[in-house]
Amino acid sequence: MTTAHPDVPAVAVDAPVLEVRDVHVNFAGRQGLIASIMGKTAPSARAVDGVDFSLAKGEIVALAGESGCGKTTLARAIMGIIKPEKGDVLHEGTSIRTGNIRDYRRRVQMVFQDPTAALNPRKTVYELVAEGLRVHKVPGNEEEQVASSLSRAGLRPPERFYLQYPHELSGGQRQRVVIAGALALDPEVIVADEPVSSLDASVRGEILKLLMDLRADLQISILVITHDLGLAWTIADRVVVMYLGRVVESGPTEDVLLRPMHPYTKALLDVVPEAGGTDRPILQGEPPDPTRIPDGCRFHLRCPVVASGRAAELGIEDRCRGEDLALRELGEGHLAACYEADLQYPQS
Amino acid sequence: MSVLEVKDLSVTYKTMAGDVPAVRGVDLRIDKGEVLGLAGESGCGKSTIAGALLRLHPSGTKIEGTAMLDGEDVLTMSPGRLRAVRWFGASIVFQGAMHAMNPVKRIGEQLAEPIIVHKQADEKQAKVRVGALLEQVGLPARRMEDYPHELSGGQKQRVMIAMALACGPSLVIADEPTTALDVMVQAQVLKLLKELQNDLGLAMLFITHDLSVLVEVSDRLAIMYAGKIIEEGPATSVFEDPQHPYTKALAAAFPAIGDERFRRAPSGLGGDPPDPMAIPSGCSFHPRCPSAFDDCSSVNPPLFVAGEGRRAACLLVEGAHAGAKETTA
Numbered sequence: 001m002t003t004a005h006p007d008v009p010a011v012a013v014d015a016p017v018l019e020v021r022d023v024h025v026n027f028a029g030r031q032g033l034i035a036s037i038m039g040k041t042a043p044s045a046r047a048v049d050g051v052d053f054s055l056a057k058g059e060i061v062a063l064a065g066e067s068g069c070g071k072t073t074l075a076r077a078i079m080g081i082i083k084p085e086k087g088d089v090l091h092e093g094t095s096i097r098t099g100n101i102r103d104y105r106r107r108v109q110m111v112f113q114d115p116t117a118a119l120n121p122r123k124t125v126y127e128l129v130a131e132g133l134r135v136h137k138v139p140g141n142e143e144e145q146v147a148s149s150l151s152r153a154g155l156r157p158p159e160r161f162y163l164q165y166p167h168e169l170s171g172g173q174r175q176r177v178v179i180a181g182a183l184a185l186d187p188e189v190i191v192a193d194e195p196v197s198s199l200d201a202s203v204r205g206e207i208l209k210l211l212m213d214l215r216a217d218l219q220i221s222i223l224v225i226t227h228d229l230g231l232a233w234t235i236a237d238r239v240v241v242m243y244l245g246r247v248v249e250s251g252p253t254e255d256v257l258l259r260p261m262h263p264y265t266k267a268l269l270d271v272v273p274e275a276g277g278t279d280r281p282i283l284q285g286e287p288p289d290p291t292r293i294p295d296g297c298r299f300h301l302r303c304p305v306v307a308s309g310r311a312a313e314l315g316i317e318d319r320c321r322g323e324d325l326a327l328r329e330l331g332e333g334h335l336a337a338c339y340e341a342d343l344q345y346p347q348s
Numbered sequence: 349m350s351v352l353e354v355k356d357l358s359v360t361y362k363t364m365a366g367d368v369p370a371v372r373g374v375d376l377r378i379d380k381g382e383v384l385g386l387a388g389e390s391g392c393g394k395s396t397i398a399g400a401l402l403r404l405h406p407s408g409t410k411i412e413g414t415a416m417l418d419g420e421d422v423l424t425m426s427p428g429r430l431r432a433v434r435w436f437g438a439s440i441v442f443q444g445a446m447h448a449m450n451p452v453k454r455i456g457e458q459l460a461e462p463i464i465v466h467k468q469a470d471e472k473q474a475k476v477r478v479g480a481l482l483e484q485v486g487l488p489a490r491r492m493e494d495y496p497h498e499l500s501g502g503q504k505q506r507v508m509i510a511m512a513l514a515c516g517p518s519l520v521i522a523d524e525p526t527t528a529l530d531v532m533v534q535a536q537v538l539k540l541l542k543e544l545q546n547d548l549g550l551a552m553l554f555i556t557h558d559l560s561v562l563v564e565v566s567d568r569l570a571i572m573y574a575g576k577i578i579e580e581g582p583a584t585s586v587f588e589d590p591q592h593p594y595t596k597a598l599a600a601a602f603p604a605i606g607d608e609r610f611r612r613a614p615s616g617l618g619g620d621p622p623d624p625m626a627i628p629s630g631c632s633f634h635p636r637c638p639s640a641f642d643d644c645s646s647v648n649p650p651l652f653v654a655g656e657g658r659r660a661a662c663l664l665v666e667g668a669h670a671g672a673k674e675t676t677a
Contacts, residue, residue, distance in 0.1 A: 067530045170620035171390075200389040201557055201601040202594075202636075205616020212614065227531050230560075233605045234614045257605050271535035272605060273560040282535045286500045 015093070016054035017188050017221045018078065018108070023051050023087035025073050029291060045290040047073040048084070049245030052327075055189065058219040060211070062232035062253070064268065065242035068287040071225045074242070075191050078223070079110050106136045109182035113194040115174035119166040125150070126162040129181050136185060145184055153180035154210055172203035179210065190214070193225045208235050229272055233257055238333075241265050244288050244298045247327060251334030261336035261345060264299050296321040297339065305340050314343060350416075351518050351551035352378040352401070352438075357413035359396050359405065368624050370396040372575035373413070378519065381549040383542075385566030385583060387559050387598065389621045393575040394555045398523045401553070402434050418518055435462040439512040441505075443524035448508055449496040455482075455507055456492030462514050481510040486540060502533035509541065513548070520545070521553045526561065538565055560602040563587040568657075571595045574622050574632040577651065581658030591660035593637050631662070639664060 029042025048070040055061055063071050076082045078089055080096050089096045096104050112118045119128055129146045132138075138145070150158035153176040166174055175195065182190055192211065196204040212235055214220045226232060232239050232253060239257060240250040241264065249262040260266045267283045283302050300306050300320045311317040316339040319325075327335040330345035354376040361368040371393040378384045388394045399405050401415055401422060415422045417437050425433065442448045450458055459481060460474040469477055479489035485506040496504060505525060512520050522541065526534040542565050545552050554565055562569060563583050570580040571592065579592040590596040597617045603610035619636040622628055628635050634644035643663060651659035652667070 066532055172620055200621060201559065202389055202597050202617040203620060204601050205597075205614040206618060207616070208614035209616065212612070229605055230603050230610075233607075234603055234610050235612065253611075268531065269605065271531055273535075273538070273558070273564045273602075274604065282539060283532050284536070286502060286533065287530055 015056075016090075017057050017092060018055040018223075019090040019093075020051055020053050020074070020078060021088045021090065023048055023074065023077055023084045023089065025070070025077050025082055025084050043291045046245050046293055047290050048077060049290075049293065050087070051242070051245070051247055053240055053247060053250060055221045055223055057188075057221055058215055059238065060215055060222045060224065060236050061238045061240060062229075062236035063223060063225045063240045063242060064227065064229060064232055066227065066268075066287045068290065069242040070245040070290065071242050072193055075110070075193055075223070075225055078191060079108060080105060102136070106132075106138075106185045107187055108189040108191065109185060109187040111175070111178050111182055111190060111192040111195050114198045115171065115178045116166065116198075118178050119174060121166055123165070124162060125155075125164050125166075125169075125177050128166075128177055129184050132181055132185050138185065146180075149180040149184040150177075152183050152214075153177070154206070155180065170203075171199050172207060175199060175207055176210070179207075179214075183214070187220060189221045189223065191223045191225070194227070195224065196231070197226070197228070205234075211235060229257060229268060241268065244293055245290055246298060246337070247335075248299065248338070249334075249336045250327070251331065251336075255331060255334045259331075259334075261330060261334065261341040262299075262338045263303050263305050263340070265336075267302075267304070296323055297325055297337070311340065314340060316340060316343070350377050350379050351418060352376065352553070353414075353416040354397075354401070355414045355416075357397065357400060357415060358411070359393070359400050360410040361396075361406070362408045362410070366625060367410075369627070370575055370624055371400065372627075374572075374575075374577055376553075376570065376577075378551045378553060380518070380551055381545075382568065383545060383552040383554055383566045385562035385569045386553060386555045386572060387557065387562050387569060388572035389557055389598075391621050391624060392572040393624075394572050395523055398440060398521045398553065398555055401519075401521060402438060402440060403430060404440075432466070435515040435517065436466055437517055438519040438521060439515070439517045440521045440523060441508050441512045441525045444528050449504065451496050453495075454492065455494050455496065455499070459492065459507065459511055459514060462511065466515050468515060477514070478510075481514060482507070484513070484544065485510045500533075501529055502537060505529060505533075505537050506540065509537075509544070513544065517550070519551045519553065521555070523555045524557070525554075527556065527558070534561075541565065558602070559587060559598050571598065574627050575624060576632065576661065578633065578662070579654075579658075579660040580651070581655065581660075585655070585658065591654040591658065591665055592633075592662045593639050593664070594633050595660075597638075 025048040027045040027047055029044050031040060031042040051074055065071050077084045080101055091104050126146055129149055130142055133142055133145055147158040150161060155161045155176050196207050211222055215222055236253045239253050241248055243264050249256055249265045260269060270280050271282060285302055294301050297320050305311050306320050311320050319339050325337050327337045329335050330341055357371055357374045359371040361370055386394050400411055411423055456478050459478045463469050463474045463477055478492050482489050482491055487503060487506055526537050529537060556562055566583040569583045569586045570577045573594050579586060579595045587599055590599050600615045617636050622632060630645040630647055631649055634640040649661045649663050651661045652665045654660040654665040
């Protein structure tokens with residue numbers, strides 16, 4: 001996905017705020033002592049294995065996939081916490097390798113899954129929100145900035161929360177403090193890794209609503225990492241589905257979730273629990289192992305199209321098993337990496 | 349005949365800070381071959397109920413009411429009888445299988461333990477039974493030689509299910525059995541649980557905060573809030589047409605993909621679940637309720653009949669308001 005076809009929604013027209021280009025992140029394998037003396041090396045895990053995508057100004061993108069598919073690793077690479085082996089992350093057209101990383105880290109903020117773990121239990125809410133301002137030596141009145149971020153994040157009146165400690169707050173309030181900490185730095189992008197999965201069901205909606213308000217009022221771009229496609233349906237403009245370190249499908253939310261092209265996306269949609277539906281097909285096997293990425297389409301070992309013999313009928317089975325493939329635009333802004341989809345949705 | 353019949357169950361934890369009424373008068377009934385789904389947020393008392401049914405609570409906890417399991421009250425039975433009933437009459441599948449197993453014992457030994465302790469078989473027969481149990485949950489019998497760390501999360505949860513079935517209980521309590529699992533594995537485990545429940549005609553109490561999971565596996569649903577059941581009825585009708593505003597909010601947190609009402613419109617409730625030590629007056633949900641009116645802060649609504657086989661504790665249920673006024677007048 002490059003700027004050649006910026007698949008941006010109606011709310012955004014500008015060039016991407018953030019662009020990920022062919023990013024690869026590998027983790028070294030661990031080997032036992034004896035095996036390493038014997039000269040064996042463990043295979044490294046290709047957690048992110050060539051990912052391209054972009055985030056436009058004011059856009060909300062959901063990055064979905066099973067655990068181990070590399071979505072959190074990709075987020076860390078975007079944040080500059082992990083250095084990719086290959087590829088680049090561009091912020092407004094400038095590589096974060098060459099650009100000012102301090103400024104970048106201020107502009108791109110991360111919200112983690114578990115606010116209880118993300119907040120220092122010994123610091124007050126005021127200190128927690130002010131910390132980023134101090135680290136980044138942001139000019140201006142600190143108290144005003146803390147107060148306005150807290151009330152932006154829905155903690156009103158802000159003064160009431162200044163001296164509270166995280167343990168005195170509910171889970172939803174803690175996540176709001178984390179978000180306030182991010183907002184204090186006036187970010188352009190928020191990367192939210194499973195922002196509501198540790199929260200109670202009834203408060204999740206309020207946090208999601210807050211994220212949508214931030215986009216509407218401040219034009220903040222948001223990358224939400226989630227395993228929950230229902231969440232993607234509620235807030236995302238675009239959905240990016242990852243499998244074993246690669247993007248296998250991406251496009252506008254309605255297209256990806258209602259008219260999925262890739263069998264893996266279909267499988268993910270099939271397992272969304274729903275009333276009276278225990279007899280739907282479920283992919284067997286465990287989440288795949290990034291140290292052993294199969295040849296060909298990396299999904300072919302679990303792919304129902306291959307298993308059912310349909311791939312053989314269509315004459316694509318050899319390619320599914322042996323030829324790696326890239327994403328192709330098969331619909332308006334709708335990309336998929338699947339030989340079957342290629343036949344079904346021929347490119348114009 | 350009902351396998352489990354709970355009447356007016358109350359559980360109060362004693363803490364340094366004072367009494368915590370975690371469960372406040374709950375009635376439940378599960379028939380043979382039936383799955384009852386119990387939903388609610390953290391702190392609503394759903395896991396306390398699971399613990400109370402097998403008397404797995406800290407000493408000093410006050411439990412009132414009755415819990416008849418196969419016609420015997422679990423809450424008053426002798427410790428010896430209770431030991432026999434655990435595993436044998438009712439068993440629990442806990443959340444987080446990874447922490448529920450002994451890491452230095454082989455899977456087979458752990459599975460055989462309840463069978464041998466309950467004198468269902470000697471060691472040799474137990475081994476055969478363990479192999480059969482593993483195959484029943486979709487694992488090869490040879491995995492009994494493995495240690496827990498050699499299994500994946502989903503496989504461990506399968507072993508926990510096998511363990512729960514080891515002594516042939518009439519009731520299985522599943523407390524958040526799939527919460528720590530990945531989406532695809534969760535679907536596999538749910539399917540397995542449902543199949544086993546069907547094949548063995550088990551009564552099951554399925555507890556989770558995830559309403560969409562519950563609807564899929566349960567015959568009936570009971571929704572808890574602040575230690576009480578506030579709505580119950582057939583699973584699909586409760587989920588698709590909730591009567592209580594809290595159930596409505598909970599159901600909206602699990603939107604169906606493709607439902608235009610939820611597209612770009614996340615909905616949630618303001619506020620947080622109440623502190624069990626400071627439960628609001630009247631209907632405990634009224635401070636967060638979008639449809640609350642004057643009487644809600646003073647009248648504590650009982651469960652009213654709300655459609656066929658359904659009950660809801662809300663004054664907005666048709667005909668409820670007048671009835672409640674009469675009883676309180």
